[in-house]
Amino acid sequence: MSFFQPQAPKAPKKNAANPELQPWVEKYRPKTIDDISAQEHTVAVLRRTLTSTNLPHMLFYGPPGSGKTSTILALSRQLFGPDNFRSRVLELNASDERGIAIVRDKIKNFARQTPRAQAVSSDGKTYPCPPYKIIILDEADSMTQDAQGALRRIMETYARITRFCLVCNYVTRIIEPLASRCSKFRFKPLDSTSTSSRLSQIALEEHISVTDEVVSTLINTSHGDLRRSITYLQSASRLAMSTNPPTEITPSDIQEIAGVVPDTVINDFAATLGVEVLVPNAMDVDIPATSRAKDFDGVKKKVKEIIRQGYSATQILSQLHDLVIEHPTLSARQKSRCALVFAEADKALCDGADEELWILEVGLCVHKALS
Template sequence: MNTFFQARPSNSANVHEEIPQPWIEKYRPKSMDSISAQEQTVAVLKKTIESQNLPHMLFYGPPGTGKTSTILALARELYGPKLMKTRVLELNASDERGIQVIRDKVKNFARTAVSNRREAGDYPCPPYKIIILDEADLLTQDAQSALRRVIENYSKVTRFCLICNYVTRFKPLGISNTVSRLKMICEQEVVNCNPQILKELAKLSEGDLRRAIMYLQSASKLHKEEMITSESIREIAGVVSDDLINNLIETAKSDKNKGGNEIQLEEAVVEIMNSGFSAIQILSQARIGEFIGQFDKYLADGTDEHLVITNLIRVIADTS
């Protein structure tokens, strides 16, 4: 009975086992020089670091283009990793978007006087704090009104950076920039992946580096030490395979030639639906839409209508 209640030694290895960190956080840029594909924006922000005269800022652009990473890297270069914890407040307005958040968290942090800069070391450490409001376009109307007043009252001791997704000031990353970043991660994490797969991964992410890194991490967990394949990347990204689409088209042609028997076509459609693919995904992959949009631009630019129609028909014939 005594042995049942006796304390047993715990396995310290299990207690202190670290939870794997998402790669999008692990490889988030720590300095302005490591920001990918935003040279012009980085150059302007570097000048503000030199002058230590940081204005209120609005970062806007598509997801995964480096908006949050850029302001965090800037804050790190201003305050250093130690003081940054007390000088920077980061909030996501999609989760905390009510007026109470502005009155409590934001206002209390904004009006607090800055501490002594003796711990700053070699960092500039200007006499103000930074509040980062991610997805600020999701703030409620009351919260926006309250925020405006807070910004006006405490601008001497606090700078605000609002981040939102609309309008493309941060341009989507190019394929070469995305591939170089993914290649670095593969080397650090010892991921078995060839350059062609990385290029396909960059294309599927459509300029969203965060999405590309998440796809890569998922694929590495799936394959472990094996070579990552194109099929697994496309499956993780939710892309309908060319074989399924080609089978659907050939079935449709075959049914048409047989006089309208649609049983096989129906079975082919059911196969795609049962595979978990949506109609929206299939439509987004339809290359004909890209061609029509491209030739529509030619017409808007004043290209001869005869040439546009002729080339459009040729393109459709080549791809069908």
């Protein structure tokens, strides 16, 4: 080809993802250990491993959305850099087949390899590149007992050149011989301060305005799951931008996306049962002026009205339970009677019982307990 002949433009890389089209959960996933929200103890210990490059086998456990997978991926990238990451880190999720055959074949073959690593990466930075690889087993509590038993022997045999990181929600489902070989790190649900600062940072980056009430609603509906709250925020921003002209994100939008029953509906139902609604939520200026039902027909009418709106019985009872149990003026005896019927209803609904009948049952029992 002639030197002066114009060359065809290079095709864009297939793996290059447009940041605008990425889910915010992936777009704002922490790149370094210092970006991890909360989990101060775990971050402090792992930061020391970056300087010593001596990593033990690790077991991360805690509720979903608390940063377990993000932490080990960020640590791996800081240890090996972008060039060595693919050859030095193997991540297997529960969606991959992880029976005893995979443990003996794929994991064992990766564990026994010793690929060469370059300390200076293509981005110009120098990485520690310790002389071992990392195998990340996400959702390890879903592995079979036989697979975990086979993994135990592999961890012993290749400990010199391979480190394992087990990530799970329930540490009790990991067999004891496997758990005893790992340093355990417990990840707590994120506190409201850490979640609030992270959500505010993302909103600032995306140029969307969110009020304190919206952030508070996101925190309350996600229950310490940062991943869920970020997803709700992205969905709400798409909803607000879809109108012409774009509207502000409201707390009711968040509740609608999260599938949460609006506070006005729960307060209205609670008032019918005789629960005094003392302080309105920040998003509900008006407390529904509902009088206490006098008899069975009054409670039944209110239950039918709620059922017609299509709300989940489990969600209704969960929010009503929180309102009753955290109520400041009800006595301990009244709360305990209500708690018993909430427990019975939860078990019945898990077994597939009729939703309307059990909401009615709970309503009548709470009505009776508070009379």
